[in-house]
Amino acid sequence: MQVFKNYFRILKSYKGVILMYFIVFLSVAIVMSINNNTSFSEGQSFSATKLKLAIVDRDQQTLGRAVKRYFEGEHEFADVEEDENAILNELYWRQLDYVLVIPKGYEEGLLDADTSNSELECMKVPGNYTSSYFEAELQQYIAKLTGLLASGYSITEAEDELDALKEETVTVRVASFVNENQNDIITYFFLLVPYLFISLGTIGVGMILLRLNEQEVKDRMECSSTPLKERNIGLIGGIFAYGGILLLVVLVVVGILSKGSVFTDMRTPYFLLNLFAMLLFGLSLGFFAGTVAKNQEAISGIVNIAGLALCFLGGVFVPIEFFGDGILKAAKFFPTYWYVVTNETIGGMTKMTSALAKELLPQIGVVLGYALAISAVTLVIISNKRSRRG
């Protein structure tokens, strides 16, 4: 009990550092979670831009009307006289963005599959990237039209066919957001938690162990009548109680952010399991740091290097979808990667199935495995230190 109480007495003196990490993390996490939640769910990250277009139709066939009909949903069309100065003036004053010029005989060339003598022309505002986008769309339209004509369609049939195709809507989903749940505030907040657990786990455990491992203090404790086993139980109790507090605070914050829905969400137990594994990893890293580090600066170094490297390369701060093949292969060696993958899977879950459980449990097991491996290595280091001294 004395060692347990002492753990928190010493921890109290690091409350400033812990609080600083916590506030920075919470601020970033809350802002990112809220931003992420609103931008995707309400579609606020995208807004369509309409170009002001005009067509100068020297050919006077059906194509000019067809192009206007096809694009008038997305862009605004204005009527212009073929007066170059007037057009340039309107472009200069941004009353027009792009003017398409259909040369005489263009449609005939299109039907003969030979437009080498008459190509589409344009007048546009230099450096306007949205007009380049329209150009690309137009080229696609002409390419499709050419394809249909080659298949035996007449020009009006081909134009009607393209209009009909445009009416069909295709729903596209980005791979990382397979399920809209995956993008909710709970999932996103939990995605960022590894940084908190790694940094605060290392500080909260490492700094205390550093003190307890000082040779003079250690000797004095060894000389006491409190058995080693009892001292170790007190220490482990302190570490787990500290970990429990971290977990609790994270749940309270996510509870507030999700307006309590996290407590009724069917995914919460699985999130908790994943969080618990990551918490153990963070605490074990602290156990390791407190054993090998010689001073507080070394612990801070471990916090910064391990915390940031694991979080950036594991997909906590950067979506895994952005990783190249090489980085992805390397990321699989980090426990944070498996945490992130599990978190996304749980986020997208609507009900637990045995297949899903078979997928999740080994992933959580990998994180736990890392925690166990680090703890085992640390115990070997402690044992070696003891035998060297004897």
Add this chain to the structure above:
Amino acid sequence: MVVEIENLVKRYGDLVALDHFNLAIEEGEVFGLLGPNGSGKSTTIHCLLSLLKYDKGTIRVFGQEMKPTSYDIKKDIGVIMQNVAVFDELTVYENIDYFCGLYIREQKERKQLVKEAIDFVELQDYRKFYPKKLSGGLLRRLNIACGIAHKPRLIILDEPTVAVDPQSRNKILEGIQRLNKEGATIIYTSHYMEEVEQICTRIAIMDKGKNVALGTKDELKAMIDLGETISVEILELADEVKEAVGRLPHVIKVSYENYLLKVKFSKGKHNLLRLLDLLKEQEVGFGGLHSELPTLNDVFLEITGKELRD
């Protein structure tokens, strides 16, 4: 016997730190372990406390074999090591309370003991101070309070006055004598012979892991041939006079440096008178004069051929 050490051998690779070391300490003693740095004092203490494994020998404390798991024995031992062993993050009170709590579980009893320890080392005004705010002397006193708060029967102090100002050193030494008067047996290691002479009832002199001499300070001084050293301030001393001094009875060694004639005599009577007569006879004028009895350093020098502080 409070402590019995028999044939203790401790090796670090090829280096023999303790070479068949023997020691027996009785209850109520203030026992001094004296020796230069590297003589094996701290190794002896570490083995005695089971902080170090040893290669051979037996250690018994309060009549029982001492092992790392001898918690019944450990509860009656207080340890004050050479380096200060406290937590910088805890206040003076919290530090003493923590270390006392490793022996005393009952909170009320512990509170009283912590108070007594604070009073004992006179840190009442510093209860809420953090160690970093304390001076070297106050820090040493806190270190002592952490080791004695649980009222142990055997207190081991390993060079507790290193880098301490004279005022704090005196307080520490007085405190040790008070603890002894209250019934505690003390083991005190130091390379400061004056301290050991001042407080220890028996002394063991260590060198190269061996116990080279053992006894009270008078017994130790009686072991050597040196009787006294007489120093005389002389402005000018002719070589013939110096040689004549060397021919006086009981003279062991004569030296003249910095206007100071130093003559070492073996045990014998009328040494001072004979020296003064000779100086008068040779018409040598002199100023100050003083006589010193042998110190533990002289004992160590005669036994080992080197100074304690070498």
